Amino acid sequence: MVKDPLRKRLLRDLKEEFGKYLVIFILMASSIGFVSGFLVADVSMLKAYNESFEKYNIEDGNFSVNRKLNLADKKIIESFGIKIYENFYLSISNDEKEIRVFKDRKDVDKVCLMEGKMPQSDDEIAIDRMFADNNSIHTGDVLKMNEGDFKVTGLVALSDYSALFSDNSDVMFDSISFSVGIVTDNEFASLGKPTYSYAYKYDVSPLDKQDEKEKADELMKKINGEIPLKTFTPQYANQAIMFTGTDMGSDKGMIEILLYMIIVILAFIFAVTASSTIHKxxxxxxxxxxxxxxxxxxxxxxxxxxxxxxFVSSIIGNILGYTVMKNICADLYYSSYSLPTYITVWSPEAFIKTTVIPSVMMILINLFVLIYKLNMPIMNFLRRQESSGRNRKVLPLNKHIPFFTRYRLRIFFQNIPAYLVLLIGILFANLFILFGLDFPDIMDLYEIEMKENPLAPYITMLALPDSINRDDHKLESSIELLGFFNEVESENETAEKFSAYQLKSAPDPAKSYNGENVTIYGIANDSKFISLDVSDHKIYVSSAYADKFDLKKGSSILLKEEFDDQYYRFEIDGVYEYLGSLCVFMSREDLNELFDMGKDTFVGYFSESSIEDIDKEYIGTVIDYKALTKLSRQLNVSFGGMMDLVVYFAIIVYVTLIYVLSKTIIDNNAQSISMNRIMGYSSFEISRLYINTTTIIFVVLLISSMPLEVYVLKLLFRYMMIAKMSGWFPLTVSKEIIMKVIIIALLSYGAVSIIEYRRISKVPMDQALKNVE
Amino acid sequence: MFLELKNIRKSYGEKDYRTEVLKGIDLEIEKGEFAVLLGPSGSGKSTLLNIIGGIDEADEGTITINGHILKSLSKKELEKYRRNHLGYIFQMYNLIPNLTVRENIETGAFLSRDPLEIDPLIDVLGLKEHQHKLPNQLSGGQQQRTSIGRAIVKNPDLLLCDEPTGALDYTTSKEIMKLIETVNQTYRTTIIMVTHNDAFKGLADHVIRLRDGQIRKSYYNDTKIKAEDLEW
Structure with a gap:
């Protein structure tokens, strides 16, 4: 029995069509590598993060008080069903950086040493690994702080600071100018009076989130009943601990959207190449x-x-995914989060999504196209007649149209499916390039906007001690409140009081939206800073809020208390131009009345200059330009590298698509090209016919699809902001960015066209004569 | 009777575009016979050949080959019939470009349960020196010889040839005809050859002349001339 000799074609096919298979291989392997690398890093690091709760014995919550607890206090507090651990801290700083230092933790919130060693002597420090990376600090370097010089002996990850939030109410963490660190006990003692912070662990772990919240509420009341609390932060509300897990989970969703887009592109490429093979x-x-x-x-x-x-692409893609790409993606996480070391875990989900699904899809599409195409009558194959009807209508072209134009139109009609794929590819690749290039612009514009249009140059939020809310010590609380308001009266002439309240926007599971903090500002009726007419109970929202949720005058918004189910609905009377955060404006009287805060209550000042005459103890946060742009600066650090990858990936998609499609068009017309040569057309003229047709269509599609791409980008960006991020960044695409996208696209196209030009000039004249396909 | 055609009719197109290509063909061909279908362009020769080969379908009429009625065969049985009993040679050689001469012939051998020996066949075809060349390294005649090799290596009962010399020069055409003659004589293969070259009628046992979709003349040669003596 003779073995099927067609098998012998395979290697030769590979050699002849090496370019085509190579670009498909590159696109598949890089897609699988990139996405599986990201998913594997995500799964592995999420596992390390989840395991860190047990491994490093992360606290169930913490609280701070004004003085050190004595043994009796501890005994009483521990009788509430918890065990408490000292976790005092203080800050060392210089003009640019702040490091929150702790003593080494032995029992709770343990430290992961990632490089070097823990400090042994008094002038040594181990600092957060991510902060060190972002500031190019290495072990052995000396940090010059106001409190003295510190030699960096090690780089660490503190398990309760996987995201470097300096303040739990911050919108974004800050791994550029804020760090945590460990010093020796002696050094710690010498640095002054610490914040008396205590971590606690429950004796009996909460059953679920609801139980955890109820337990925390009860505990807070009980502790506050014994000793006035300065702060109380249960684990679930602690952004420094919880933000990382939530964010890593949502990254997965984004990357899967990317994967599905790649799959669609691959599907079209497979369909076109399979169809072209049959045609050939x-x-x-x-x-x-x-x-x-x-x-x-x-x-x-x-x-x-x-x-x-x-198969080969899948293997190589997975190898890349589990090695190079995983490390790149893990580094991206390490540049955002202070995570402990991780062990790569095998992710069946990543394998199925990145490898099995695209492979099965590839098989099915090829199978479908081949079965469909091979189902034609044999006669049609022999006559090289793809459509069944001999009487297929030919679109008449006016003879006054120049010959070359008519010729090109015929090429266009013949290759409409390939050009449709090209259009989808252009849309897809341009979206990536647009986003990659526009991201730094979005951040820059936001920073300019914050500089030019802040709510006020300084917004000083007062810090009301938790001790004021002692239900069982009402008299003491009232006296303390009076004292507090006495202490926070400022003489600053530019200062204007306001009140504020924090609510959450109502979650919307349909949009993967978990709700986010919305600040309700109660402003003066004749505010110098926010020129709004808030009389007659008028309500306004910031333009950031309006843009994000498409709100306008007459829209209504639903807000809720963060920790219970009390809802508030507001009708909007207008939009106030402010992009810094999601906020609502009303009169101070209305706000105080609505939230039962007392007629003259205020929680802070708007001012032209920094308020210096209030004790720092009573100042919670000062929101200035630096604070407002913390988010954009951090995002630039966290995602800057990622954006480069996105642009490179889009270029790969471009080159692959253009190469495969141009090649398909030339292959489909090889015999005609050969005939053209026989007739005396020069390579240049033939290129004008075949390559220039594609060039013209490419340029037309490229330019005409831009408005659609910008529109889709805005839609996706809004979806991403709603599903993933607090706050709002206005997305504008400048002409310069559009020009850059067009230039990148044209350069990618140009590079491929040179290869195609060479291919055309190599089509032999005997192709038409010898009937060799 | 090896092959019997009864009232074969075939039209292409619809309504105003409808053209009747075959207008009721009746024909009988004996086993081992060398039949030549002659006629001008558009007379329906190739269509008739393709219908006999089962790659085109008649609108009306029946074809019986070796006792099998083609119409009654399922798609799969028809495929099997072509695989086991038919060899095809076209004017255009349709060789697989990235397989060598030998491998192209092997594609035919692969289909047969009882293929001819490949080496002697390559000798007969005069392709010994070229057997490891790719089609684009061959002349037109060598390519056609390869396609003949591919068709006969499976030792078919019926060899259908559609203008096998249509794209070849005089000398090469003569060589190809000699080869077809040899196949007929050596392997007792029934051959139906479509041609518009009148000179080939002398080679055949049975000459069928078509015009406008009808058989105008059908006769048997008492004496045949040899391919090498052909002149035109």
Whole structure:
């Protein structure tokens, strides 16, 4: 029995079509590598993060008080069903950086040493690894702080600071100018009076989130009943601990959207290449079928090489994913989060999504196209007649249209499916390039906007001690409150009082939206800073809020208390131009009345200059330009590298698509090109016909699709902001960015066209004469 | 009777575009016979050949080959019929470009349960020196010889040839005809050859002349001339 000699074609096919298979391989392997690298890093690091709760014995919560607890206090507090651990801290700083230092933790919130060693002597410090990376600090360096010089002996991850939030109420963490660190006990003692912070662990772990919240509420009341609390932060509300897990989980969703977009592109490429292969080999197929080959044998034959390429791409892609790409993606996480070391875990989910689904899809699409195409009558193959009707209508073209134009139009009509794929590819790749290039611009514009249009140059939020809210010591609380308001009266002439309240926007599971903090500002009726008419109970929202949720005058918003189910609905009377945060404006009287805060209550000042005449103890946060742009600066650090990857990836998509499609068009017309040469057309003229047709269509599609891409980008960006991020960044796409996208696209196209020009000049003249396909 | 055609009719197109290509063909061909279908362009020769080969379908009429009625065969059985009993040679050689001469012939051998020996066949075809060349390294005649090799290596009962010399020069055409003659004589293969070259009628046992979709003349040669003596 003779073995099927068609097998011998496979290697030769690979050699002849090396370029085509290579670009498909590059696109598949890089997609699988990139996405599986990201998913594997995500899963591995999420696992390390989740395990860190047990491994490093992360606290169930913490609280701070004004003085050190004595043994009796501790005994009483521990009788509430918790065990408490000293976790005092203080800050060392210089003009640019602040480091919150702790003593080494032995029992709770343990430290992961990632490089170097823990401090041994008094002038040594171990600092957060991410902060060190972002500031190019290495072990052995000396930090010059106001409190003295500190030699960095080690880089660490503190398990209760996986996201470096200096203040739990901050919108974003800050790994550029804020760090945590460990010093020796002696050094700690010498640095002054610490914040008396205590971590606690429950004796009996809460059953679920609801139980955790109820337990925390009860505990807070009980502790506050014994000793006035300065702060109380249960684990679930502690952003420094919880933010990382939530954010890493939502990254996965984003990357999966990317994967599905890649799959669509791959699907089209597979369909076009399979169809082109059949077109190219029509008469051979006709002869083989006429000779007795079955369609099944031919389907298997034409499926083999794409299958091999898919298989090899999958293997290489996964190897890349688990090695190089995983490390790159893990580094991206390490540049955002202070995570402990992780062990790579095998992710069946990543494998199925990145490898099995695209491979199965590839098989099915090829199978479908091959079965569909091979189902034609044998006669059609022999006559190289793809559509069934001999009487297919030909679109008449006016003879006054110049010959070359008519010729190009015919090429266009012949290759409409390929050009449709090109359009989808352009949309896809441009979206990536647009986003990659626009991201730094979005951040820059936001910073400019914050500089030019702040709510007020300084917003000073007062810190009301938790001790004021002692239900069982009402008299003491009232006296303390009076004293507090006495202490926080400022003489600053520019200062204007306001009140504020924090609510959460109502979650919307349909949009993966968990709700986010919305600040309700109660402002003066004749505010110098916010020129709004808030009389007659008028309500306004910031433009950031309006843009994000498409709100306008007459819209209503639903807000809720963060920790219970009390809802508030507001009708909007207008939008106030402010992009810094999601906020609502009303009169101070209305706000105080609504939230039962007392008629003259205020929680802070708007001012032109920094308020210096209030004790720092009573100042919670000062929101100035630096604070407002913390988010954008951090995002630039966290995602800057990622954006470069996105642009490179888009260029790969571009080159692959253009190469495969131009090649398909030239291959489909090889015989005509050969005939053109025989007739005396020069390579340049033939290129004008075949390459220039694609060039013209490419340029037209590229430019005409831009408005659609900008529109889709805005939609996706809004979705991303709603699903993933607090706050709002206005997305504008400048002309410069559009020009850059067009230039990148044209350069990618130009590079491929040179290869295609060479291909055209190499099509031999005997192709048409010898009938060799 | 090895092959019997009864009232074969075939039209292409619809309504105003409808053209009747075959207008009721009746024909009988004996086993081992060398039949030549002659006629001008558009007379329906190739269509008739393709219908006999089962790659095109008649609108009306029946074809019986070796006792099998083609119409009654399922798609799969028809495929099997072509695989086991038919060899095809086209004017255009339709060789697989990235398989060598030998491998192209092997594609035919693969289909047969009882293929001819490949080496002697390559000798007969005069392709010994070229067997490891790719099609684009061959002349037109060598390519056609390869396609003949591919068709006959499976030792078919019926060899259908559609203008096998249509794209070849005089000398090469003569060589190809000699080869077809040899196949007929050596392997007792029934051959139906479509041609518009009148000179080939002398080679055949049975000459069928078509015009406007009808058989105008059908006769048997008492004496045949040899391919090498052909002149035109």
């Amino acid at each position: 080999e029509m008469s051979v197929i006709g002869t083989l079928l006429a000779s007795g080959y079955t369609r099944r044998e031919l389907v298997i034959h034409y499926m083999t090489m794409p299958l091999i390429v898919t």
